[in-house]
Amino acid sequence: MSKQILILGAGFGGLELSTLLSESVADDVNVILIDKNDAFRFGFSKFELMLGRATMPDVSLYYRDVVMPGVEFRQETVLSIDPSAKSVTTDKGEYNPDVLVVALGADYDFDSTPGFAEGGHEFYSFEGALALRDVLTSFTSGKVMIGIIGQPYKCPPAPCEAAMLLHEWFTERGIGSDVEISLVSQWQLPVPPSPEGSKAILDRFDELGVSYISETVITSIDPENKVARTAAGGAIPYDLFLGIPIHRVPDVVEASGLAVNGWIPVDDKNLSTRFDDVYAIGDVTSAPVPKAGTFAESAARAVAEHLIAEIRGEGSPTPFQGAGVCYVEFGDDLVGRVDANFLPGTRPTAPFMQPSPALTREKGQFAAVRKARWFSGAI
Numbered sequence: 001m002s003k004q005i006l007i008l009g010a011g012f013g014g015l016e017l018s019t020l021l022s023e024s025v026a027d028d029v030n031v032i033l034i035d036k037n038d039a040f041r042f043g044f045s046k047f048e049l050m051l052g053r054a055t056m057p058d059v060s061l062y063y064r065d066v067v068m069p070g071v072e073f074r075q076e077t078v079l080s081i082d083p084s085a086k087s088v089t090t091d092k093g094e095y096n097p098d099v100l101v102v103a104l105g106a107d108y109d110f111d112s113t114p115g116f117a118e119g120g121h122e123f124y125s126f127e128g129a130l131a132l133r134d135v136l137t138s139f140t141s142g143k144v145m146i147g148i149i150g151q152p153y154k155c156p157p158a159p160c161e162a163a164m165l166l167h168e169w170f171t172e173r174g175i176g177s178d179v180e181i182s183l184v185s186q187w188q189l190p191v192p193p194s195p196e197g198s199k200a201i202l203d204r205f206d207e208l209g210v211s212y213i214s215e216t217v218i219t220s221i222d223p224e225n226k227v228a229r230t231a232a233g234g235a236i237p238y239d240l241f242l243g244i245p246i247h248r249v250p251d252v253v254e255a256s257g258l259a260v261n262g263w264i265p266v267d268d269k270n271l272s273t274r275f276d277d278v279y280a281i282g283d284v285t286s287a288p289v290p291k292a293g294t295f296a297e298s299a300a301r302a303v304a305e306h307l308i309a310e311i312r313g314e315g316s317p318t319p320f321q322g323a324g325v326c327y328v329e330f331g332d333d334l335v336g337r338v339d340a341n342f343l344p345g346t347r348p349t350a351p352f353m354q355p356s357p358a359l360t361r362e363k364g365q366f367a368a369v370r371k372a373r374w375f376s377g378a379i
């Protein structure tokens, strides 16, 4: 009898895990992949939306095109998870799978930063990025502050990319010199595990006149006086505040009891949780890696190998590698690359490849390969 594997969340992690299981053990599994949305979108398409370079349909990969043997996609909203009983309720029914994988990503908590919801903007959600497009179009001069409010947050280089892309966008509109962009971060360096990558970003900031305000914790936004207040008692002025919100697990995960200190703890090697046959991958976990799509994929590979070895009763699965590639947009159509490795038990390494047209093409390929692998019905 085939094993029923229920995967909650069809993002980077859920899609990659479904694909790997389909490629190797399609006849032995019945994978049900659930997501509340009808389409997947790469995180980096938020930049294209906010700059008005693409529309939502342009950046949507529809789940109806997930066509893989042994895998069925269902558009449903997960309402509750009972990890001890391994049961899940959605808006359409109940599931009691043999194996449960939670890949529900990270949500945002705008309300915990006073003033943010009332007076701030953001490009971390698709809705926020879309709404920002009109705000940017009507902004003609002044101080734009990109403020990283908490840790951890998705895709550590993304706020720096936003600063460089925004500078380019304002310059194209002839108002580059009327707009001052700053990035406020709690970290000393933009990408702490990569001194070389950080240096390249800071050098580019210097060229563009973008300021990096390091080791500064924003605690609230004061929209009336247009200042961001800091933990050290400072007040930094802005005309347009773009915040990277506090991240947290989705409500349904919080209510399930799976999370401890905010995120789901997992075994470093195979991403199992403390509940039998319940795994968690990607941004929803406290695995010691950055919250980014390529790390969610790396976690999916470890779980897939583990489950495949179990199903076949043979083979020795490769433990979670904690590795991921981060492409960094520098503007002017140039992309750099950080090859980050957070292998458990070793010091993180993150060598950097300087921005080049070749890496810009490689990033395009990165998206194309995933589209072909995960959405074969669209090809």
Ligand SMILES: Cc1cc2nc3c(=O)[nH]c(=O)nc-3n(C[C@H](O)[C@H](O)[C@H](O)COP(=O)(O)OP(=O)(O)OC[C@H]3O[C@@H](n4cnc5c(N)ncnc54)[C@H](O)[C@@H]3O)c2cc1C
Binding pocket: 008, 009, 010, 011, 012, 013, 014, 034, 035, 036, 037, 042, 043, 044, 045, 046, 047, 076, 077, 078, 079, 103, 104, 105, 106, 123, 124, 125, 154, 155, 158, 250, 252, 281, 282, 283, 284, 291, 292, 293, 294, 295, 296, 325, 326, 327
């Ligand atoms: C601006 C920006 C740029 C980025 N650029 C990059 C990049 O260049 N490279 C990179 O690797 N990463 C990038 N990221 C990060 C990347 O998008 C995330 O880290 C990645 O998507 C995490 O994968 P995941 O599978 O853990 O979760 P997600 O991809 O977030 O998937 C979670 C899924 O769960 C679904 N879900 C949530 N709750 C429910 C529910 N109750 N019921 C049903 N479904 C539910 C969601 O709809 C979602 O599809 C970027 C992020 C941002 C914000």
